[in-house]
Amino acid sequence: MKVGFVQFSPVFGQVEDNISRAECFIESVEADLLVLPELFNTGYLITSREEIEKLAEPVPSGITTEALSEMASRRSCYLVAGIAERDDDKIYNSAVCVGPHGFIGAYRKIHLFSEEKNWFSPGNREFQVYDIGVCRIGIMICFDWIFPESMRTLSLKGAHVICHPSNLVLPFCQDAMKTRSLENRVYSITANRTGSEERGDKKLSYTGKSQVMSPEAELIIRSGDDTEEAHAVAIDISKAEKKLLNEYNDLFKDRRPEFYFIP
Numbered sequence: 001m002k003v004g005f006v007q008f009s010p011v012f013g014q015v016e017d018n019i020s021r022a023e024c025f026i027e028s029v030e031a032d033l034l035v036l037p038e039l040f041n042t043g044y045l046i047t048s049r050e051e052i053e054k055l056a057e058p059v060p061s062g063i064t065t066e067a068l069s070e071m072a073s074r075r076s077c078y079l080v081a082g083i084a085e086r087d088d089d090k091i092y093n094s095a096v097c098v099g100p101h102g103f104i105g106a107y108r109k110i111h112l113f114s115e116e117k118n119w120f121s122p123g124n125r126e127f128q129v130y131d132i133g134v135c136r137i138g139i140m141i142c143f144d145w146i147f148p149e150s151m152r153t154l155s156l157k158g159a160h161v162i163c164h165p166s167n168l169v170l171p172f173c174q175d176a177m178k179t180r181s182l183e184n185r186v187y188s189i190t191a192n193r194t195g196s197e198e199r200g201d202k203k204l205s206y207t208g209k210s211q212v213m214s215p216e217a218e219l220i221i222r223s224g225d226d227t228e229e230a231h232a233v234a235i236d237i238s239k240a241e242k243k244l245l246n247e248y249n250d251l252f253k254d255r256r257p258e259f260y261f262i263p
């Protein structure tokens with residue numbers, strides 16, 4: 001199976017252009033599964049509720065999910081991509097999953113970061129695992145990484161590959177994903193954006209370094225910190241089936257939840 005990511009620098013508010021640019025990157029690689037950044041179609045640095053209300057789309061009937069479904073069908077692949085989702089009067093920072101036969105599901109970011117709390121409602125659905133035939137995938141978005149429970153939940157639910165659309169601004173995540181992948185014995189694909197956004201008196205710079213990490217904590221591929229790139233690599237899903245660290249330790253069977261504190 002070949003999996004990978006698209007790393008690029010979307011322009012705020014230019015939804016159709018961002019979709020077209022993403023499409024060029026998707027066309028440039030042969031992959032079974034590709035992950036795109038968080039909010040890849042809208043950009044990230046929101047300055048008012050009104051502007052994100054205009055940019056958010058219903059799922060799956062919005063133009064972005066429809067365009068992604070069409071691409072997935074044409075390329076015969078699976079895509080996971082971050083978009084702003086409108087549902088009645090609520091807006092979610094979501095990631096949609098589409099495949100060769102269309103829309104599969106959407107995850108709504110559970111752990112909102114910083115000012116996202118001003119614009120989005122926190123996700124109201126459980127972490128979900130999708131069986132795409134060759135493997136099972138789970139989705140979390142950017143800041144979810146800092147809560148080990150996110151990836152643990154997806155892994156305990158049977159995910160082999162964690163798809164992780166991101167707009168990272170802090171320098172910690174890419175290295176931390178080594179531990180997240182190791183402790184859960186799963187692959188992770190972090191698709192980060194690059195560039196910076198300056199809107200009004202606000203500026204954010206994104207850290208790039210999109211990557212694929214193995215269940216054995218090997219960094220299989222990492223892109224540059226300020227380049228636009230798309231890559232896919234071959235992975236062996238059987239490595240994510242086995243949870244054995246050595247002949248004595250199975251990282252799932254050895255858990256002792258009766259001693260863990262859940263307040």
Ligand code: ACM
Nearest residue numbers: 113142143167168
């Ligand atoms: C983030 O969650 N976009 C940092």
